[in-house]
Amino acid sequence: MKSIKVGVVGATGYAGAELCRILANHPQASLKAISSVSFEGKALSEVYPSYYGLCDMICGNQQQVVEKSDVIFAALPHGLSQALGKECWDQNKVFIDLGADFRLEKAEDYELWYKNTFQYPELHKEAVYGLPELFREEIKGKHLIANPGCxxxxxxxxxxxxxxxxxxxxxxxxxxxxxxxxxxxxxxxxxxxxxxxxxxxxxxxxxxxxxxxxxxxxxxxxxxxxxxxxxxxxxxxxxxxxxxxxxxxxxxxxxxxxxxxxxxxxxxxxxxxxxxxxxxxxxxxxxxxxxxxxxxxxxxxxxxxxxxxxxxxNMVKGAAGQAIQNMNLAFGLDETEGLTAWPPAF
The missing domain is CATH 3.30.360.10 (Dihydrodipicolinate Reductase; domain 2)
Known part of the structure; x- marks a missing residue:
């Protein structure tokens, strides 16, 4: 299988930066594009100096990420992922949303708790909830995955x-x-x-x-x-x-x-x-x-x-790690790929 081309929208937030860190050790995926509204034009290592020499990729815009990637991770605040999800769906790209926009199945719940509406009701019907240990069979091979929170x-x-x-x-x-x-x-x-x-x-x-x-x-x-x-x-x-x-x-x-x-x-x-x-x-x-x-x-x-x-x-199993676990399921990979690092002893 050829390497999966990965893009991260919102790469300079904590969850986005964690995605980049974990993906660096994924044997079948490679980071191809990242974006940031606040730090567009800057290297990720300028925002996070610990990444210096490891990920000096320049933050571009959202459109560049979609164009260069097979799978797009969105690490954005709620309310900002629906249009991006629609764009990825229309281009047959895998979209994994770390925000809340596709998590709730009922439009009335989303409106009550997030004061927002389903912009694409039919698209929301295609979304699956990405908690693998409970809903694994629903996630396999899917193109629109709502990654749970912590x-x-x-x-x-x-x-x-x-x-x-x-x-x-x-x-x-x-x-x-x-x-x-x-x-x-x-x-x-x-x-x-x-x-x-x-x-x-x-x-x-x-x-x-x-x-x-x-x-x-x-x-x-x-x-x-x-x-x-x-x-x-x-x-x-x-x-x-x-x-x-x-x-x-x-x-x-x-x-x-x-x-x-x-x-x-x-x-x-x-x-x-x-x-x-x-x-x-x-x-x-x-x-x-x-x-x-x-x-x-x-x-x-x-x-x-x-x-x-x-x-x-909360940044790994509660966010970026679980998102990569979902990517593995979507692409038919072993679920543990890139995620077997041990916790530190102290």
Missing amino acids: YTTAVPLALVPALKAGLIEQDGIIADCKSGVTGAGRNSTQDTHYPELNEGMHAYKVAAHRHTPEIEQSLSKITGNSMKVLFVPHLLPVNRGILATCYAKLKNGTTLSQLQEVYEQAYQNEYFIRLLPKGKEADIHNVRYSNFCDISLHIDPRTNTFIAVSALD
């Missing part, structure tokens, strides 16, 4: 095996999540300014975060029922990581051993999911710079509560 990867992966096995109640689920600050993007705000962020932690967008309908959409598809989840995100004073601690009521008689067995069966062939042994806790430290999602299972017998903890790197 919370929306961590929470479903933590809960789905227990839900499918009917070991927990579907009502009353709580997802208590923490994120590294890179999830807020490269542009600084008051909350992400170092003196405000350092030595603190706070909840944000409580019961109003835009990832809520996306989490519920995935869980609803799996269970066949309309799911509601109480989702509360928090901002951690660290660069990377998502830690999702999910709570659900156990069905009477369910044991930790039963849950561990169900998760082992569900994820035994999933390279990127590491189910931890009993007594261990998932930790964002152990998944940094990798495409792994670590999951640990716990129960509180006093309150009859199931606790599933998942940890992933």
